[in-house]
Amino acid sequence: MSIAPQVIEIIAQQALLEPSDVTEASTLEDLGIDSLGLVESIFAIEEAFDITVPFNANDPSEGDFDISTVGSIIKAVDALVKDQA
Numbered sequence: 001m002s003i004a005p006q007v008i009e010i011i012a013q014q015a016l017l018e019p020s021d022v023t024e025a026s027t028l029e030d031l032g033i034d035s036l037g038l039v040e041s042i043f044a045i046e047e048a049f050d051i052t053v054p055f056n057a058n059d060p061s062e063g064d065f066d067i068s069t070v071g072s073i074i075k076a077v078d079a080l081v082k083d084q085a
Helices: 003-015 035-049 070-084
Strands: none
Touching (some): 035 070
């Protein structure tokens, strides 16, 4: 499975939505994901892809991991996976 569907599945689970309801243009706010849901999503992504996400839970806007949209999260995860390979 490629990265995008897995990330969408993880985010959909946190939002209690179907993956088909999540688009790459969606923001976490659009999906109703709060800060705790964001942290849980990050942990799930790290586990699913065996990566370490450079994410500061105390200040999500800081750091190199772009969480502005689902698409930006997919792009960041893809880059981390490629860097690890």
